[in-house]
Amino acid sequence: MADDTPPFRYTATLADDIELRWQDWWDEHGTFETPNETGPLADADTADARGEKLFVLDMFPYPSGAGLHVGHPLGYIGTDVYARFKRMTGHNVLHTMGFDAFGLPAEQYAVETGQHPAVTTDQNITNYRRQLRRLGLAHDQRRSVSTTDPSYYRWTQWIFNQIFNAWYDTDADCARPIDELISEFESGGRPTPNGQPWSELSAGERADIVNDHRLAYVSEAPVNWCPGLGTVVANEEVTADGRSDRGNFPVFKRNMRQWMMRITAYADRLIDDLELLDWSDAIKAMQRNWIGKSFGADVDFSVTPVDQPDTTESITVFTTRPDTLFGASFMVLSPEHPLVMGLTTPEHASTVSEYQRAAAAKKDVDRQDETRQKTGVFTGSYATNPINGDQIPVWIADYVLMGYGSGAIMAVPCGDQRDFEFARTFDLPIPAIQMPPDEWFQSHDIEPTVDTATWPEAFVGDAPYVQSANNTLALDGIGTKDEGIALVNTWLEAHHAGRPTITYKLRDWLFSRQRYWGEPFPIVYDADGRPHTLPDEMLPVELPETDSFAPRTFDPDDEFSNPESPLDRLDWWVDVELDLGDGVQRYRRDTNVMPQWAGSCWYELRYLDPTNENRFVGREVEEYWMGPQAEHRPDHPGGVDQYVGGVEHAVLHLLYARFWHKVLYDLGHLSSKEPYARLFNQGYVLAAAYKDERQIYVDAAAVSETDDGTFMLDDKSVTREWGSMGKSKKNSVSPDDMYAEYGADTLRLYEMATGPLDASRPWETRDVVGMYRFLQRLWRTMIDEDSGELIVVDDPADDDTVTVLHRTIEVVRAEMNALRFNTAIAKLIELNNHVTKLDATPREIAEPMVLMLAPLVPHVTEELWRRLGHDDTLTYETFPKADASRLVDDTIEVPVQINGKVRTRVVVPADADPAALEATALADAVVAAALDGGTPKKVIVVPGRMINVVV
């Protein structure tokens, strides 16, 4: 190529040279190594010299085989810019990056390629490290961890043991060591569940009681069985339409014996402590909704079992509207409710069992389709409504779910649309208990009446009660539900027929997976099948080597298949002889592995103290980096100062990690109550994908847009859709291509400039050139393109330029601090555009400009800083501060409006008082013409901003 590009122009080639050189320099000099104050990585003097601590954290990546595309590092660049900025404003910043490398995709990728997941995972991590390093991210490499490393998961297993050896004391409202529970049982200070004295129980009975209190426990419960994946999965991993979020296979509810974690014990604290967190309302709302706390009452209805006509039992229902109890005209049980068989009379037995079978065969998806016609069958029995003694029929129906409340409801058809529809379908009575307002009747075009036969739907809302009284309670005339609820709750308690209660949607966390690539449980079972944890000195329990790592999967629709853990096949590993304190005995190892979320529940803690052999994190180290900061806020919960990641973890990782953190806090291992004090959700990089007429993706890079807005590949038109980037969509753009074409600094700048960090934005390769041109102009203001010589001059800058500089500094500082890098960049471009118009670039402008750009484009600024005559990295230079006297002008131009429209401008002294402003405006020719000799009706003066003359 005949190329007359000037030899020292800032091109991709020069950028490449600069970037690789500085990346090596940083590594050689340990530039980004962050000292602790204590422990193995301690250098207290340096830590103090750097200033106040600041922990900046990214959600660590799962290292996939496909490598990074340009969408992945958006958040990583954002945290890097922020962390670099904070280093320059007096902070000891901890920033590193680890890998969340256990889990399904690694295993699937390994199965596809026939390589062991340990091998592919290592390769992928190596590739990720290379791609991330090439971006110039200022990470402390010494602190990088992988969840798959035995020296890491040793401590994941240790934390599991902590959770296993803990119980939740509801009186103290915190977790405590299980030994303290046992002591309470032994001393009699706490009664056993069935009241028998502890001393009379066998060792096995005692173990069962203790196991039932543990925060990690094995139970037989309905779980999500996914035959297509060959494993059970957590509620949080099931999509709304009843499929696995990994692989999109059907998921079936089955009773199985599995490990659970008692996250429900923390439901209230997980909600309440959201108040302490600087997170977006959206994420907080998602967590609150997921936990799903609702206040209401349990109400007991008595029933007579068919086979024991002389006895009564009670069915408890949960309701959020106890005040509507007078309107409960029938009861509906979930088909799986344990009392259904006992309440079914012989003549209804066949229809009931048939309905139960049909309900069981239905997938959750179909069952939850609320548009479906209501179905159900009568059991033949009646229950007594405690508030009015009415005998109400007991039905079963699949719109009542066993998994929520008590699996039974009182149906109030006049006030609940589902009950209303059910009553209409089966011709059940609909007594009115509220008199809806006239407008309600008008909107339905019917006469006001309590005769619900004319009502088209249930009435939901506040309205005076009617027909709601018994001998001891009268609601009639009361107008608000809060009052009604309080009165009925009092009545229920006085008559032992119910009690206020709280229900949650949150279920305990299903914690075991029947896969290979995960943390083994540090658990063995004795001859009686009771679990024992392995003592700390036996950790880690290493994942056994095997060629046969593929899980057994099944036909995705084969609901009645059973999971087979890969570890189960390894007899040599499963059967062990150990001395756990009772002499050498034979045990069987637990053959489950932990879910992918386990490793990410505490990784930020390991970053703090990655080489600690004695503890998962040193106490003082944790306190330094994560301790509550009362000087900022008395109720500061502690935790990471700035966490950045995608919104997709709102109820998975972020909920699980908070739960583990709180357990560790309760047990005295941590000083922080919460792991992540401040959370920022970055947006996503979206990309256009194109499909041809066969609905097959075509290479997005080859598609062009015509003038009339249609998209063409060669001579065929294709359709466009927006979504995440991906190889399968043929629209992936690799950062490697961007490095080759523009360099890492340009890529960083482009990603930060396209919009606010929390907004998703489309990727447009053709737009990248704008930031490349900017860096070229920047380079050209300081370096001669032909000679390569520095052309910065030591002459003072003119007054106007200095003013522009200080205004820029003022804005850039504020914008960087608030993570608004897009506007900071715009300001810096304006400054540089100003400088390009000067005859020469003064050093007093060049140096602060380089420093301000350093967090964004670290390589080219290091190079310029060096050429400006400095020996050391600019990483720890002080970020420029604005001179306040430069931020105010002597005179300012103020717009003058006439009747709210800008018609002219006047130049006035900056400190002009309102009267002077008004006088100046009225003297202006345009204003005088508008007034035409008259006087204005009104003049509004906003000093320094605006004058509005109303004519």
Added chain:
RNA sequence: GCCCGGGUGGCGGAACUGGCAGACGCGGGGGGCUUAAACCCCCCUUCUCCUUCGGGAGAGUGUGGGUUCAAAUCCCACCCCGGGCACCA
């Protein structure tokens, strides 16, 4: 249905606490450099209309109302888009 966001030029997006809408970048147009092109540089670029070519007028931030001297910004009603939850009693 409920809960969160959001809607501004051809495109990505700016706009402090209600005070000059469209910063910055892309794209587009014009010009320079060049034998030519690419690269690079300079100027113009919300729309419509008028113009004596200096400029001027009107409209304009999803729609319709309202508050105000003044609304992208506040209030009411509605439409559309994205995300989350959902037969949750």
